[in-house]
Structures are given as C-alpha cells and as structure tokens.
C-alpha cells in the first residue's frame with residue numbers, strides 16, 4: 323500500500339514523491355519573549371495526534387516542490403481534502 | 416489412501432495459561448493494554464509489591480499489538496546514563512527471566528553489531544563504546560575485519576555506496592521470542608491473581624476532582640484506585656479522554672520475514688545510516704525491520720516504498736540475501752516522542768500513571784520497565800531508574816536525547 327496524494331498543482335501522485343511536514347496550522351508564537359516554559363514546551367514538542375481527521379503539511383518534493391495542506395483520516399488514511407498553505411482548514415461533514 | 420482427519424496428528428491443545436475474566440466492579444489497579452509492558456507491570460506489581468487486585472484491560476487480544484509485531488532486538492548499549500540505566504536493568508532481568516517466569520523465552524545472547532558507515536558514525540560509535548563501558552555495559556569497537564569475523568555474511572568491501580567502516584559490538588545483546596515473553600508474564604501474573612480482560616477497550620478515563628476514579632468500557636464502568644497506561648501507539652487517544660495532551664506522534668513501523676533458511680546469520684546487525692536491521696530467528700527466517708513511515712497513522716500497515724528501500728539496503732550489506740524471498744510484511748503503530756526516549760512516570764491527573772513514548776524500541780525494555788513502572792504505581796512516585804523519563808522534562812528541557820546519539824532505531 324502507498325498513499326495516492328492529490329497535489330493541488332500536479333494531481334494524484336505516489337506518496338514516495340512527497341515529504342511529510344507534520345501538523346498544519348501551528349503558528350510561530352506572536353510574542354516569543356512572553357512565553358512561559360510550559361507554553362514553549364507546548365509550541366516545541368506537543369502536536370495533535372488524533373485517531374481521525376488530521377490537518378497536516380506535505381511537500382511535493384520530487385515534483386513541483388511546493389508545500390500544501392491535507393486533511394487526512396489517520397484511522398483509515400483516507401484523504402478528505404487538499405488545500406493551499408494559508409487557506410483555512412476545510413470543514414468536512 | 417484413506418483421508419486423514421484434519422488436525423488428527425496435531426498435539427493436544429495446551430492448557431490455558433490464563434483464564435478470561437469477567438470484569439469486576441472495581442480494582443486497586445487497572446492497567447490499560449495487555450502488551451509486554453502491561454503484562455510485565457502487572458507481574459511485578461503482584462510479585463514485588465504484593466498488589467494483586469489488578470486487571471489488565473485489552474481492546475484486542477493479549478499481545479496482539481506491537482508485542483507480537485516487533486523484531487525482538489534486545490540490547491542496552493545506549494549513549495546517555497539515563498538510558499543505559501533502564502535498558503541495562505532490563506538486560507540483567509532478561510538474563511534470569513526464563514528461570515524467573517519458569518517459561519521458555521528462547522532468549523539468545525548472540526550479540527549485536529551496530530555498523531558505522533561514515534567518519535561521523537565512527538566517532539559517535541567510539542564515543543558510545545566508551546560511554547557504555549563507564550556505565551558497566553559491555554561494548555567493543557570492531558574494525559571491518561573483526562566485523563567480518565563476527566558476521567561472515569556482511570559485505571565489508573570498500574567500493575559500495577555505504578561501506579562498513581567498523582561497528583560497535585555488544586556481546587550480551589540478542590533476541591527472544593516475543594509471544595513467549597508475553598505468555599510467560601501473563602501466566603506468572605495470573606498465578607499471582609492478576610485478571611486479564613480481553614476485548615475490553617478503555618473508551619474513557621473517569622476523573623473527579625483531579626483524581627482518576629476508573630475507566631469506561633463497552634462492558635461498563637470499572638472503578639480503579641489507580642490507572643496505568645500501557646497502550647503504546649494508542650496512548651494519545653486514551654489520555655485525550657482526560658484532557659491530557661502528550662508529546663507523542665503515532666506512526667506505522669513495518670517489519671518483514673523471509674522464508675525459512677539454513678542458519679547463515681549468527682548475530683544481530685543494525686545499521687542506522689542505511690535503515691535496516693537483521694537477525695535470523697530460531698526457526699530460520701530472516702527478520703528485518705526498517706524505519707517508521709513518515710506520516711502519522713493508526714493503521715497497522717505502512718507504505719511499500721519503505722519495504723523496498725529497506726530491502727535495497729539489506730541487499731547491499733548482505734549480497735547473499737539476493738535469492739531469499741519475502742514471506743510476509745506487517746506493521747505496528749508506535750508512539751514516538753520528540754527525544755526518542757520514553758515517558759514513564761506521573762501524569763497531570765492524580766492516580767494516573769504514564770508509560771509511553773517507547774516508539775520503535777520498547778520490547779527490549781519489557782522486564783525493566785515493568786519493574787520500574789510497578790514501583791512507580793505502588794509508591795506513587797517514580798523509581799530512580801525512570802525518574803529522568805518524566806513528562807515534565809519537555810518543560811524543564813532535561814531531554815534524554817537518544818535521537819542519533821545511540822544507534823537508536825531499536
């Protein structure tokens with residue numbers, strides 16, 4: 323089995339062409355100097371790990387070399403949506 | 416020819432090693448997950464601490480998770496003092512475990528070679544050998560010729576893509592038969608009064624006033640004085656039911672076996688640089704593992720290109736494998752932590768205990784972590800050997816960074 327990932331620019335390609343970027347929508351802290359140690363730990367080390375819908379980053383590194391986001395179900399590996407960086411996480415039913 | 420009755424020539428079904436219990440209304444300790452760690456923890460809770468009103472709840476069947484999916488490599492040659500402490504404690508327990516459990520575990524101390532393929536590998540490996548020696552862990556640095564003496568089938572020619580420049584060798588390392596280890600612990604714990612409840616998924620942790628009071632399951636709510644998580648790849652899911660976030664990511668990790676072959680491979684060989692590790696099981700199959708699949712997933716299967724790359728690496732190291740056939744590949748879901756070290760200790764909720772983050776390498780720790788985690792649960796505070804592996808190290812910054820530091824894959 324290998325994921326078939328629909329790059330928003332190139333269309334469906336084999337997973338082997340992509341590089342994984344982990345959880346999407348993790349913003350750099352607006353005021354880093356103001357963070358407590360707990361908040362730094364959250365930002366650096368804690369990521370969501372749901373069994374279900376997960377918004378994540380992929381780079382089509384062996385293709386167009388562009389980053390994009392995907393909404394994938396980690397229980398089934400089904401990809402519900404792909405969308406461009408900067409766009410909000412799509413709402414799925 | 417008269418048709419033979421199917422099964423007529425098979426041995427009798429062996430006696431049950433534990434009996435399937437109906438859940439009681441309450442237990443002193445509920446352990447979530449009947450993998451190696453849950454079973455070993457239950458055994459040492461009963462054996463070392465006299466706590467026997469214990470249930471191990473398992474969503475599937477006993478040892479159906481990573482316990483029976485791993486490549487069974489056991490070693491303790493980690494770089495940092497904290498890791499050497501807990502893994503060497505485990506290795507010492509392994510050395511007496513067959514006797515302790517009175518059960519055959521096929522524990523075979525055939526040694527492990529961790530190959531070095533670059534100048535940096537060589538430097539890191541030598542440093543690790545010295546660190547191991549300081550911690551009382553057996554370790555040697557071998558040059559390529561000595562590697563060949565230990566394992567004649569390794570290709571040490573200099574003109575390959577990643578030539579073997581040497582290896583560390585831990586003679587006391589080895590392999591064991593993982594399902595026997597699970598059954599041995601289960602049988603011994605059952606004899607001391609521990610109950611095993613299979614097909615009983617914990618769907619929620621009950622917390623009142625900051626203290627855990629029990630667990631929800633499809634077979635009803637079970638009250639518990641203390642709850643100990645040993646759910647490996649699913650720990651995040653269980654912890655989330657009590658609002659606890661953990662620095663874990665769940666990934667598939669794959670392995671494979673060849674068909675049965677004559678004995679050709681006398682030891683265990685690991686190579687982090689080319690991402691493969693190989694041993695030959697007692698029956699004769701070559702057992703090989705690779706690295707994790709990059710993307711998070713709770714599917715117990717991974718992508719085929721990982722297997723393909725792993726085979727390419729194995730073939731370059733062991734040209735003799737060219738004619739071997741892959742019999743079976745499979746995957747497990749492993750919980751990876753940011754510093755590639757486990758989290759064993761207290762949780763933000765009172766009465767709840769965490770044992771997770773063992774990622775790709777927790778089989779070798781089974782007796783050691785069972786011992787230390789049982790102590791942690793019994794005393795409400797960490798055993799000195801797992802104290803460094805607290806959850807709050809991610810806040811204090813006292814990481815145990817084994818990523819790349821020890822030959823960390825397994």
Ligand SMILES: Cc1cc2nc3c(=O)[nH]c(=O)nc-3n(C[C@H](O)[C@H](O)[C@H](O)COP(=O)(O)OP(=O)(O)OC[C@H]3O[C@@H](n4cnc5c(N)ncnc54)[C@H](O)[C@@H]3O)c2cc1C
Pocket residue numbers: 447448449450451452453472473474475476477478479480481482483484485486487488489615616617618645646647648649650653668669670704745746747748749773774775776777778779780825
């Ligand atoms: C392919 C592969 C190769 C590996 N190779 C090695 C190796 O060579 N050496 C090594 O040291 N380590 C290795 N590992 C890692 C090792 O297998 C794990 O670190 C170790 O098994 C984890 O502890 P465990 O045995 O308790 O986990 P598991 O056996 O996975 O136990 C966790 C149990 O919890 C159960 N569970 C989960 N959620 C719930 C719930 N909500 N309610 C009830 N039960 C639940 C699961 O069904 C499972 O049975 C490997 C792992 C894999 C997948």
Ligand SMILES: [Zn+2]
Pocket residue numbers: 329330331332333382385386387388
């Ligand atoms: Zn593309």
